Amino acid sequence: xxxxxAASIKYQDNQLLILDQYLLPHEQVWHECESIRxxxxxxxxxxxxxxxxxxxxxxxxxxxxxxxxxxxxxLTQAISDCRAARPTAVNLMNCMDAMQQALxxxxxxxxxxxTAESIFEQDRLMCDAMATFGAQLINDGDNLLTHCxxxxxxxxxxxxxxxxxxxxxxxxxxxxxxVDETRPLLQGGRLTAYELGNWKIDYTLICxxxxxxxxxxxxxxxxxxxxxxxAANGDFANKVGTYNLAVLANFHNVEFYVVAPVTxxxxxxxSGTHIPIEQRASSEVTGVSGSFGSCQWAPKQAKVxxxxxxxxxxxxxxxxxxxxxxxxxxxxxxGCLKTL
Ligand SMILES: CSC[C@H]1O[C@H](OP(=O)(O)O)[C@H](O)[C@@H]1O
Numbered sequence: 001x002x003x004x005x006a007a008s009i010k011y012q013d014n015q016l017l018i019l020d021q022y023l024l025p026h027e028q029v030w031h032e033c034e035s036i037r038x039x040x041x042x043x044x045x046x047x048x049x050x051x052x053x054x055x056x057x058x059x060x061x062x063x064x065x066x067x068x069x070x071x072x073x074x075l076t077q078a079i080s081d082c083r084a085a086r087p088t089a090v091n092l093m094n095c096m097d098a099m100q101q102a103l104x105x106x107x108x109x110x111x112x113x114x115t116a117e118s119i120f121e122q123d124r125l126m127c128d129a130m131a132t133f134g135a136q137l138i139n140d141g142d143n144l145l146t147h148c149x150x151x152x153x154x155x156x157x158x159x160x161x162x163x164x165x166x167x168x169x170x171x172x173x174x175x176x177x178x179v180d181e182t183r184p185l186l187q188g189g190r191l192t193a194y195e196l197g198n199w200k201i202d203y204t205l206i207c208x209x210x211x212x213x214x215x216x217x218x219x220x221x222x223x224x225x226x227x228x229x230x231a232a233n234g235d236f237a238n239k240v241g242t243y244n245l246a247v248l249a250n251f252h253n254v255e256f257y258v259v260a261p262v263t264x265x266x267x268x269x270x271s272g273t274h275i276p277i278e279q280r281a282s283s284e285v286t287g288v289s290g291s292f293g294s295c296q297w298a299p300k301q302a303k304v305x306x307x308x309x310x311x312x313x314x315x316x317x318x319x320x321x322x323x324x325x326x327x328x329x330x331x332x333x334x335g336c337l338k339t340l
Contacts, residue, residue, distance in 0.1 A: 001063050001113045004120045007152035008053055011060050014067065018057060020047045021153055023291040025194035033061060036078040043085040043092075046185060050154020051228045051264055052123050055095030058082040062099050063116035066109045075103055075112075087276040088237050088309050089228040090266040095119055120156045126261035126323035127157025134164030134224065134259055134321040138173055142221045145178040145211060148239035149191035150226035150259065161224040161259040162195055164321065169201050177203040178214060182239060184284040184306065208241050215252040223249050224321075227260040234314030234332035235272025236260070240307050246316035258312070259321040267338045272311035280306045 004011040008019040010030065017030040022045060031047065033039050039061050042048045048057050062082070066075055083096035098119065102111035138144070144165060151162035158166050168175055177196060181189035189205055196203040206214070214220050223245055230236040236258055249256040269275055282304035283289075287296030298304075320327040324340055 001067060002117060004060060006156040008048060009057050016061055016064055018042050018048045021049055021191060022047045025190055027291040036081050040081060040085045051089035051091040052155040052261060054089060055091040056120055056123055056156050059095045059099055059116040059119045063112040066112045072108060086278055088278045091263045094263050123155055124157035127155050127159060127163050129323035130160055130259050130321055131158055131163035131167035133326050135167035135171055138168040138175060140173045143176050143219055145220045145223045147180040147225050147242055147245055148182045149187035151195035153191055160226045164224055164259055165201055166199055177201060178220060179203050179205050180208045180211060181205060182241060183208055211245060212248050215248050215254055220254050222255040224257045224259055227258050227264050228309055229275050230260055230265050231269040231271050231275060232267045232338055233271045234317060234337060235311055237275045237309045237311050240310045243310040243312045246312040250316050255318045256316060257319045257321050258317055261323050262340050265337055265340060272313060275311055278308040280308050282306060
């Protein structure tokens, strides 16, 4: 398999390295991944995260194991185990299904390698396409807002929603981005702030509960978010807190866009009510942990509700920015997502 180098994934010379996103931005630690068990732990602990990135990393590992001589039976189990690592981001399932199809070919090692390389390269191209389409929606001087992290760390390319901001910035548009810190795991405060800072894009970090008053003051022109799964009717799951933003945007007449590659589409899923939502550990809400250490502030006996995602209905979406173009409510109502 050829070298595959992205912001959070590095494959070269039979070695797969994964950047530990849980420790960013203060520590850059690369973990070598050599087993399915290690990959599943990295995915479930969000040391590697981001809907496209987890599917890409798992695919590269499977191909690497195949080149190392792992049996077809073990690879079948490995694909099945990886597929179940996290339940919401459909990219992971789509990638594992593609790898399973490759495994069923007679020359399965070559087929797995070709498929993993294609998944990687296609994601890079899709990121550029989304960024190009999305940047056309941004005007010079726009105040933008985003949630969670959807940059290069979460993909094999420049990202989804953050890639749109990068292309607008590179086109010379003067933009400012309000960055939701994104409780409970702070992907915005840790990762989006890190990426926008590296790209020299002007941003201001806010707590999630501050977005409403900014919109009330007319300080937000457009919101761009990512997605983990888009249903056939245009409803989509994304990091918890996205639905809050969609409702607020609708109330304050702020344009609200979702940015995702077609590998995030699940046309077998009729609507958002059918999207499985990952529930995560209480400790993520009762306190915080990371490269800075950890502390728990809530009472030990506190009951906790910690869904990793929520679902935004299509009727709150201004536009869907995909790698195949920008689609509007009438398009989606007419079933265009099923034809992509
Ligand atoms: C382009 S990443 C899409 C999506 O994935 C993130 O979730 P997580 O950080 O739990 O992997 C977030 O929902 C992003 O919008």
